[in-house]
Amino acid sequence: MDEAYGQSKSLRVWLEGHDRAHVVATRCNDYVVTTSMGRARVDELIASLPRRAWSRISAGPGAHGPREYRGARVPIRIFWRPGRGHWLTARRNMSTGELAYCVCYGPRKTRLMDLARIAGPRWAVEECFQQAKGQAGLDEYQVRDWRAWYAHVTLSMAAYAWLVVARTLTSPEQTAAVTT
Known part of the structure; x- marks a missing residue:
């Protein structure tokens, strides 16, 4: 089965078990556990965010100049390890409207711009x-x-x-x- 790294629950569990912060891509039809103890599809969870949840972010320099996007994140998972957090992020291409999703884990105070910067070098x-x-x-x-x-x-x-x-x-x- 061909799956994005972020869809591999066993990989995410292993990384979290070893307290390894990560930002891994996932597909729009993946399911995540919400903070209200439910399950939601990634694209539906992001679609439910209000317009004000989106902000302009940079994923760093690209082959054709700066890579600017609109980005948003939403907390996921029921229980967080002390000082750690879980998020679902979305990055919208400002010219095409295309969305990319990531499942993230790391220090609780991690900002959206930090998650975008970490995900940015993936193109290389x-x-x-x-x-x-x-x-x-x-x-x-x-x-x-x-x-x-x-x-x-x-x-x-x-x-x-x-x-x-x-x-x-x-x-x-x-x-x-x-x-x-």
Whole structure:
């Protein structure tokens, strides 16, 4: 089953059990436990927020300039560990209206802008995987078990890392720095 990291309840439980703060993406149709001891779909919970709950946030610099969004968060979960909190966040693209959701856990005083900043670098990781698919065959596997898949992914990512380093060392800027 293909699921976003945030939908993996076992991953979230493990992270919280080890008191690891996290901001993980989840799908609009995921369910979360609310503070009133109920369950709600992520998109419906966010849709119920008043307009004033949304504020302008920055997810940091992107490939095409600053990534500005409208963001909101709502507390989730019934019981919180002392000094910790659980939230569902939503980020709305200001030009397309597209929504992205994250399930978050961390220090109780964490602000929405902090959660957005933490979630922001995700695009660089996704871009790395896209490049590894095209340049190192990351998506060219036909395996039948987990160990074979793991070996393929590990070798593909090692090959991609080597290509990136080799490209960096042969760039004109690097050559100029070495010769001066």
